[in-house]
Amino acid sequence: xxxxxxxxxxxxxxxxxxxxxxxxxxxxxxxxxxxxxxxxxxxxxxxxxxxxxxxxxxxxxxxxxxxxxxxxxxxxxxxxxxxxxxxxxxxxxxxxxxxxxxxxxxxxxxxxxxxxxxxxxxxxxxxxxxxxxxxxxxxxxxxxxxxxxxxxxxxxxxxxxxxxxxxxxxxxxxxxxxxxxxxxxxxxxxxxxxxxxxxxxxxxxxxxxxxxxxxxxxxxxxxxxxxxxxxxxxxxxxxxxxxxxxxxxxxxxxxxxxxxxxxxxxxxxxxxxxxxxxxxxxxxxxxxxxxxxxxxxxxxxxxxxxxxxxxxxxxxxxxxxxxxxxxxxxxxxxxxxxxxxxxxxxxxxxxxxxxxxx
Numbered sequence: 001x002x003x004x005x006x007x008x009x010x011x012x013x014x015x016x017x018x019x020x021x022x023x024x025x026x027x028x029x030x031x032x033x034x035x036x037x038x039x040x041x042x043x044x045x046x047x048x049x050x051x052x053x054x055x056x057x058x059x060x061x062x063x064x065x066x067x068x069x070x071x072x073x074x075x076x077x078x079x080x081x082x083x084x085x086x087x088x089x090x091x092x093x094x095x096x097x098x099x100x101x102x103x104x105x106x107x108x109x110x111x112x113x114x115x116x117x118x119x120x121x122x123x124x125x126x127x128x129x130x131x132x133x134x135x136x137x138x139x140x141x142x143x144x145x146x147x148x149x150x151x152x153x154x155x156x157x158x159x160x161x162x163x164x165x166x167x168x169x170x171x172x173x174x175x176x177x178x179x180x181x182x183x184x185x186x187x188x189x190x191x192x193x194x195x196x197x198x199x200x201x202x203x204x205x206x207x208x209x210x211x212x213x214x215x216x217x218x219x220x221x222x223x224x225x226x227x228x229x230x231x232x233x234x235x236x237x238x239x240x241x242x243x244x245x246x247x248x249x250x251x252x253x254x255x256x257x258x259x260x261x262x263x264x265x266x267x268x269x270x271x272x273x274x275x276x277x278x279x280x281x282x283x284x285x286x287x288x289x290x291x292x293x294x295x296x297x298x299x300x301x302x303x304x305x306x307x308x309x310x311x312x313x314x315x316x317x318x319x320x321x322x323x324x325x326x327x328x329x330x331x332x333x334x335x336x337x338x339x340x341x342x343x344x345x346x347x348x349x350x351x352x353x354x355x356x357x358x
Contacts, residue, residue, distance in 0.1 A: 043068015045128040047078070047110045055138045055156070056100050063095045064110055064128070071112035071126060081107040103153040106133040136180075142166070145186075152176040152207070157184040164188030164216075171203040171233065178208045181242070185213035189230065193221030193250045198233030200261065205232040210240045217246035217275060226254045227261035229288070230275065235260045238267035245274035254281040255288035257319070258306060263290040266299040266336070273343075276307045282319035283310035284356070285343060292323040300338045312349040313357035316341025321356050 043066055050061040062078055078089040078096045082104050090096045100106070112126035138158040139145050148155055149172045157180070163169060168190050191199055198204055201214065209231060217230045227233040230244040244258045255262040258273030273285040282289040285304025304316040313320045317339045341354045351357040 041068055042070045042126060045071075045076075045110060045112055045126045047108060047128045047131060049108065049131055049133075053136075054100055054133055055136050055158075056103055058100055060098045060100065060106075060108070060133065061095060062089075062098065062108055062110075062131075066112065068126075075112045076110060077113055078108065078110050081109070100135055103135050103137050105135060107131065108133065142169075146172065148175055148177065148179065149173055150176070154178045154180075156180045156182040157186075157212075158182065160184050161186045162188055163190065166190065168192050169201070171198065171200055174204045174206065175202045176206045179210075179212065181211035181213055183211070185215050187215040189214055189217045189219075189246075191217075191219040192223075193219065193225050193228060193253060194223035195225055197226045198261065199225050199228040200231055200233040202232045204234045205237045205239070208238040208240075209242060210238075212242045214242075214244045215246070217244060217248065219246075219248040220250070222251050224252050225250070227288070228253050228256045228279070229259050229261040231259045233261045235263040235268070235287075236265055238265065239271060240268070241270045243272040243274065246276075248275055248277045248279070250279045253279050255319070256280075256282065256310075257284045257287040258304070260287040261289075263287045266290060266292055268299050268302060270301045272302070273304045273306050278309045280311050282313045282357070283308055284315045284317055284319040285341065286317050286339075288318070289313075289320045289322060290318050292321065299336045303340045304343050306343045307346075308343055309346040310348075312347060312351050314345055314347040314352040315356040315358075316343055316345050316354045318356045320358055 045064065045066050047062055047064050054060055064076060073094060074092040077091045079086050080089055080098060089098060108131040110128040134154060136154045136156045139155050140158050142161055142163055145161065154177055163186065189201060193199055199219065212231065214230045219228060219230065228248065228250055230248065231239065231242060239259060242259055248256060248258065250256055256277060256279035258275045258277055259271055268287065271286055277283060277285065285306055285308050286302045290299065302317055308314055308316060310319065321336065339355055345352055345354060
């Protein structure tokens, strides 16, 4: 049974380097039974796939188009390349259906290779375009979500996930891949603030999260944990087009934000916070504290609609924007623009601002 695929296909017309392979499988020489170099007779070979997205466990159907008279269908071979390894899939068939078995990226290609004559390395086999396929895993429930811990693969939500029945969520320790909300949302996330830093759906992000919605989050506690956010505790990657609603309350924590607690990257854009946030120091609607350590990064188009309160360094977008000067001469700069605060900001101490506390 065919299922829904999630993949992005990019087609480019270039030769695959396969000289280490043997016979028709790998040699680019040979394949012309009349020794005629007339390009109109040799023609052009292209392949297509029936879908533009793919997930593990589903199928891709390959088809070909050949213009020319030198080769025939019996000369057609389909290949897949995973990493540095190429495998022949079929020979002499017009179409081929490939089952995706893991999350490694795939490259499909084909060649016309005349099997009736010896190869001549002075003449090239006819090589098709290459279809590069990005493969995704699907997340259907909270167990699937837990299993992304430590992964560098690509994941898509495939359902709304309701965590309201869980007493508390144990944060995913690290995530190095890419996570896409895909039009679905996570609701009812509960997190308890104790003494361990980096509280969020994910503790530490080294990858990318996009289009993720976390609705009606509840993060609370009187512990001393720092770096608290609904999506990630500490961000070293990229977060875009995400949205959070609910409540985050921590009496003694530093670096508390609606989406991100502490960010060592400023690749944060097009996000929205609707949550109410109350904490002690470095409190922001999007991020508690952001450190600028590289030039020319972007922090823009973010919006806060929530009520943000704290003791010191309180801001609608960021509580504290900190810059670390590089070891070489020069300055760090960041495009911190087009961010909007619509929420009420209060500080019982000092350093409060509509966009940033400081």
